Amino acid sequence: QLDSVCGSRGPSFEHRERLPYIEAIVKETIRWRPVAPIGVFHSATEEVKFQGFVIPKGTLFLDNIWSASWAQSRDPALFPNPDTFEPARFLDAAGNLCPQTPDSNLLGFGRGRRVCPGRDFANAGLFIAAASMLWSFDFEWPVDVNGKQIVCDTFEMEDHTILSTVRPFEIKVTPRHASLEEKLFEMLKERDTSTSA
Numbered sequence: 659q660l661d662s663v664c665g666s667r668g669p670s671f672e673h674r675e676r677l678p679y680i681e682a683i684v685k686e687t688i689r690w691r692p693v694a695p696i697g698v699f700h701s702a703t704e705e706v707k708f709q710g711f712v713i714p715k716g717t718l719f720l721d722n723i724w725s726a727s728w729a730q731s732r733d734p735a736l737f738p739n740p741d742t743f744e745p746a747r748f749l750d751a752a753g754n755l756c757p758q759t760p761d762s763n764l765l766g767f768g769r770g771r772r773v774c775p776g777r778d779f780a781n782a783g784l785f786i787a788a789a790s791m792l793w794s795f796d797f798e799w800p801v802d803v804n805g806k807q808i809v810c811d812t813f814e815m816e817d818h819t820i821l822s823t824v825r826p827f828e829i830k831v832t833p834r835h836a837s838l839e840e841k842l843f844e845m846l847k848e849r850d851t852s853t854s855a
């Protein structure tokens with residue numbers, strides 16, 4: 659899809675609507691491994707009574723996004739084989755984004771009035787990063803001296819205060835186009851000219 663839509667010029671936001679598989683990769687990534695497990699701190703601006711509890715003014719709250727999102731994003735009724743990374747679950751038989759699949763935006767970006775206001779910007783950034791990397795390179799697991807693949811355990815997560823990522827891992831990266839470096843510089847130059855014009 660990337661090669662037929664973007665050809666030798668590389669992906670840009672103009673291609674976004676015609677790259678539903680890349681959009682599906684982004685949605686599946688947000689579902690599969692939410693990166694902000696506890697959201698950000700909120701505080702009660704006044705005393706709140708909730709389900710028999712009195713929450714004093716000034717109480718700090720953290721939304722347990724990991725637990726809520728994880729439980730929801732692992733629900734096999736919503737997402738069959740939930741532990742498998744499967745972007746196609748967000749596509750219909752014709753390969754278009756499928757509105758029936760629950761939106762993973764609801765899983766990784768919080769909820770309610772304090773839902774992440776940067777989610778469209780984040781999704782756009784993830785789209786262009788995924789499209790550009792996959793257009794530019796092939797990615798494979800490296801092999802050890804016996805030719806056995808060294809596969810990263812994607813359940814081994816690391817905490818970084820409010821963020822959670824997989825541990826550092828190695829990957830073999832091979833350019834998919836001749837003279838890739840020159841092509842990438844040309845693309846950047848073209849975009850600089852079109853944005854400054």
Ligand code: HEM
Nearest residue numbers: 693694697698721766767768769772773774775776779780
């Ligand atoms: C993949 C990228 C991102 C993820 C997964 C993410 C996720 C989240 C989550 C889970 C929250 C907490 C919601 C809550 O506590 O209820 C949040 C809050 C927030 N995010 Fe993001 N975010 C991302 C990118 C961004 C970007 C790019 C921006 C800004 C350009 C941004 C700005 C904010 C702000 C300002 C809040 C606080 C909102 C509030 O408390 O009212 N985020 N984000």
